[in-house]
Structures are given as structure tokens and as C-alpha cells.
Amino acid sequence: MSQSPSWSEYSARRIAEAGLRRSIPRRRVIDLLAERDCAVTALEIDAELDGVGRATVYRAIEQLEDLGLVRKVDLGASAHGYEKVEPSGHHHHHIVCDDCGKVEPFEDEALEEAIHHIRRKGFSLESHEVTLHGHCAECR
Amino acid sequence: MSQSPSWSEYSARRIAEAGLRRSIPRRRVIDLLAERDCAVTALEIDAELDGVGRATVYRAIEQLEDLGLVRKVDLGASAHGYEKVEPSGHHHHHIVCDDCGKVEPFEDEALEEAIHHIRRKGFSLESHEVTLHGHCAECR
DNA sequence: AGAATTACTGAGAACAAGTCTCAATAAGGC
DNA sequence: GCCTTATTGAGACTTGTTCTCAGTAATTCT
Structure with missing residues (x-):
């Protein structure tokens, strides 16, 4: 499981x-x-x-x-x-159907890579959250 | 301006x-x-x-x-x-200080690039939202 | 322009999510 | 087992959002 x-x-x-x-x-x-x-x-x-x-x-x-x-x-x-939150740091993000509200998890290595390269003066970054919005098959 | x-x-x-x-x-x-x-x-x-x-x-x-x-x-x-929402599609994302709640906008080309490569079976993707969490200079 | 039609509005009631209070309960230490 | 103190559940409260409804104002019609 x-x-x-x-x-x-x-x-x-x-x-x-x-x-x-x-x-x-x-x-x-x-x-x-x-x-x-x-x-x-x-x-x-x-x-x-x-x-x-x-x-x-x-x-x-x-x-x-x-x-x-x-x-x-x-x-x-x-x-x-x-x-x-898994101690390993392993995590996922979410895709949401803006019509019916259905939520699905997803993972994307390139996305994580891009996020870990972001630096911001005056901020120590600790975590991030990405949400993709769209429409699921049933709602289209 | x-x-x-x-x-x-x-x-x-x-x-x-x-x-x-x-x-x-x-x-x-x-x-x-x-x-x-x-x-x-x-x-x-x-x-x-x-x-x-x-x-x-x-x-x-x-x-x-x-x-x-x-x-x-x-x-x-x-x-x-x-x-x-700018008609041009130009947009930013947000960095939030988890202590004081301060919000700052940011833009990152590589991040946008990575997001636009994401495809999801059974979903048409239309928009996305990225939030970085951390601590601002004053709160550290 | 004036009248008729109907979208739009503001006040406040209703609702939903989350927080706070407080007396009763239950963990852990002796 | 007894004492101390964290923890709990019920329900009051607060905050954010939605709904209702009678009055108002934007458009259309003539």
C-alpha cells in the first residue's frame, strides 16, 4: 500500500x-x-x-x-x-478541478529542481506549495 | 510605476x-x-x-x-x-513569512518553464499557484 | 424625455470554519 | 494511590462568506 x-x-x-x-x-x-x-x-x-x-x-x-x-x-x-509530512522529505503537490473540486496528488522532479534553485534576499525558504488548476475529464 | x-x-x-x-x-x-x-x-x-x-x-x-x-x-x-489577472498572462507568485505573515511577490522563469512542461492525464491544466514559505529577515 | 423593466445594491440575517473558555478528566511523577 | 498539571469536550464566540429582500438605479421602450 x-x-x-x-x-x-x-x-x-x-x-x-x-x-x-x-x-x-x-x-x-x-x-x-x-x-x-x-x-x-x-x-x-x-x-x-x-x-x-x-x-x-x-x-x-x-x-x-x-x-x-x-x-x-x-x-x-x-x-x-x-x-x-514524511521525515524523508518526500512529498507531492496537487491538481484541482475548478469545476467539481476533485483533488489529485502529483509529483514532478523538474519542478522540485526549479523550486530549489530559487533564492530570495531577506528570506530563508523552508517549504513550498504548488497547486495546478484545471478541469478534470468528467467536467469537460 | x-x-x-x-x-x-x-x-x-x-x-x-x-x-x-x-x-x-x-x-x-x-x-x-x-x-x-x-x-x-x-x-x-x-x-x-x-x-x-x-x-x-x-x-x-x-x-x-x-x-x-x-x-x-x-x-x-x-x-x-x-x-x-493581466491579459498578457504575465503574473507572479508569493513568498510568505510563516511567522509574521508578510507576503512578497516574486517571479521565476525557470519555475514557469518547469510548470508548463507538466502534463496530467485526465486533466486540462489552466493555471497554477506557487507559494514559498519561510522566514523573513525581521523574524529570524 | 418619461415610463417600464429588471439588474444591482446595501443592510443585516444566516451560515460555516476556526478559536477560546472553563470546569471536569486523565497522564505521569512521587 | 495521591498530587500536579496537561488535556479534554461542550459550547460560546469570532471571523469570513453567503443569502435575502425591499429599495434604487441602469437600460430599454415608446
């Missing part, structure tokens, strides 16, 4: 190292993010995890984001999406 | 051609967008244009977006930004 076999464990450890407790609700948020390979919104997580409060979902995401374990992606929808 | 001398006029014409009326409030939204070279939020426009209702601002933006005269940009902030 081309799974990250350990992002979940890795994150749990990083959370512990940051001095945070091993609570069950937070762990459930981590596990849900672990099994998703593309963006999920906070409200989707909240809806999927019965018994975990919305505030807890948002808090957990924020902590994971601060630790660099999760990244926020803006795909033009009303809500933000979140996806795990 | 490297201004678009005519985006405002061009847009007014396109609006008319689309069968919409030449109303003063919509024209004021167009003129404000015309004089800004980087992203503005709907609420900033609303705040700046006294006497123009919020609903009118959102409606005007939507119409301009539908006609391809304005593009939405998501910069990680709570509100979306909007910026004019």
Missing part, C-alpha cells in the same frame, strides 16, 4: 519528546492522518472521530504543524486541508 | 460584454483591484470602499473571477486574497 510504515510512531515519539502527554484523543488524530495519503480537513477528521471534540482536533493539528509533522494545504475549498 | 495601464478599462469592457451593467459600486471595486499589484482580501476592499456594501464586494469579485479577470490566492491567512 505504499504506506509510511512509521509516520504515526515517529510523530508519537516527537510529540513525547516535545514534553506533551500520550493522550488517546491526540493519538487518534495522529492515526487518522497517518492512514491518509492526501489532504484531509479538520472538520472531516472531527466528523470521523466520534468522541473526539472539535477543539481537540484543531489543537492536535496545530501541535503537529508546529513540530513540522503536518503541513497545511490550501486548495481553494472553503476549509484548509492537512497532510502528514 | 510598471502599471497595467488598462486592466481597469479592459475589465470594465469585459463586464459590459458579459451583459452586466456599468454600475458605480462595481466599478469602484474594479478600480481598487486595478491599483493593487498584489493580493487584497475581500474584507480589505470592503473596509477601504466606504459606501460599498460587503455583499457587493463579494459579488463583484465573483463576477470578475468567473470572467478570468481576477484570480484567488490562498496564502495561509484566514482570508483569501484576490489579484487582477
Whole structure:
């Protein structure tokens, strides 16, 4: 399943190292993010995890984001999406259908290459986000 | 001033051609967008244009977006930004400071080149959005 | 020009996403 | 087990965006 076999464990450890407790609700948020390979919104997580409060979902995401374990992606929808960050640095970007909102991940080596050559005076660059917009087969 | 001398006029014409009326409030939204070279939020426009209702601002933006005269940009902030689309196709992308939220535009020819080589089965690509994240000089 | 038609508008209600508050609960240390 | 303190869930609140509707103004008709 081309799974990250350990992002979940890795994150749990990083959370512990940051001095945070091993609570069950937070762990459930981590596990849900672990099994998703593309963006999920906070409200989707909240809806999927019965018994975990919305505030807890948002808090957990924020902590994971601060630790660099999760990244926020803006795909033009009303809500933000979140996806795990692989420790390897391996990542993908997104193609969005502007008609139906369908999202597909993609990877492109030449694109990454071009981005890594960009330098900006007065800025230290750390990450990047690329979104391609278009129309999917069904909508055309 | 490297201004678009005519985006405002061009847009007014396109609006008319689309069968919409030449109303003063919509024209004021167009003129404000015309004089800004980087992203503005709907609420900033609303705040700046006294006497123009919020609903009118959102409606005007939507119409301009539908006609391809304005593009939405998501910069990680709570509100979306909007910026004019030059008929020439000339455009820029954004660098965001993840600490203070400062946004700077940038252009990169090699990046555009790499993006235009991307093809995706089942998708017709029409536009793209690149956001670089990092930390600005003041925040480091 | 004046009347008729109908798009457009502003105020504010409604809604949606995300944040904050606070009393109750549960981890981890002793 | 007891104590300390991080964490939690419910729900109030805030912010951004959309919707509603009666009044206004741009166009068209005559």
C-alpha cells in the first residue's frame, strides 16, 4: 500500500519528546492522518472521530504543524486541508478541478529542481506549495 | 510605476460584454483591484470602499473571477486574497513569512518553464499557484 | 424625455470554519 | 494511590462568506 510504515510512531515519539502527554484523543488524530495519503480537513477528521471534540482536533493539528509533522494545504475549498509530512522529505503537490473540486496528488522532479534553485534576499525558504488548476475529464 | 495601464478599462469592457451593467459600486471595486499589484482580501476592499456594501464586494469579485479577470490566492491567512489577472498572462507568485505573515511577490522563469512542461492525464491544466514559505529577515 | 423593466445594491440575517473558555478528566511523577 | 498539571469536550464566540429582500438605479421602450 505504499504506506509510511512509521509516520504515526515517529510523530508519537516527537510529540513525547516535545514534553506533551500520550493522550488517546491526540493519538487518534495522529492515526487518522497517518492512514491518509492526501489532504484531509479538520472538520472531516472531527466528523470521523466520534468522541473526539472539535477543539481537540484543531489543537492536535496545530501541535503537529508546529513540530513540522503536518503541513497545511490550501486548495481553494472553503476549509484548509492537512497532510502528514514524511521525515524523508518526500512529498507531492496537487491538481484541482475548478469545476467539481476533485483533488489529485502529483509529483514532478523538474519542478522540485526549479523550486530549489530559487533564492530570495531577506528570506530563508523552508517549504513550498504548488497547486495546478484545471478541469478534470468528467467536467469537460 | 510598471502599471497595467488598462486592466481597469479592459475589465470594465469585459463586464459590459458579459451583459452586466456599468454600475458605480462595481466599478469602484474594479478600480481598487486595478491599483493593487498584489493580493487584497475581500474584507480589505470592503473596509477601504466606504459606501460599498460587503455583499457587493463579494459579488463583484465573483463576477470578475468567473470572467478570468481576477484570480484567488490562498496564502495561509484566514482570508483569501484576490489579484487582477493581466491579459498578457504575465503574473507572479508569493513568498510568505510563516511567522509574521508578510507576503512578497516574486517571479521565476525557470519555475514557469518547469510548470508548463507538466502534463496530467485526465486533466486540462489552466493555471497554477506557487507559494514559498519561510522566514523573513525581521523574524529570524 | 418619461415610463417600464429588471439588474444591482446595501443592510443585516444566516451560515460555516476556526478559536477560546472553563470546569471536569486523565497522564505521569512521587 | 495521591498530587500536579496537561488535556479534554461542550459550547460560546469570532471571523469570513453567503443569502435575502425591499429599495434604487441602469437600460430599454415608446
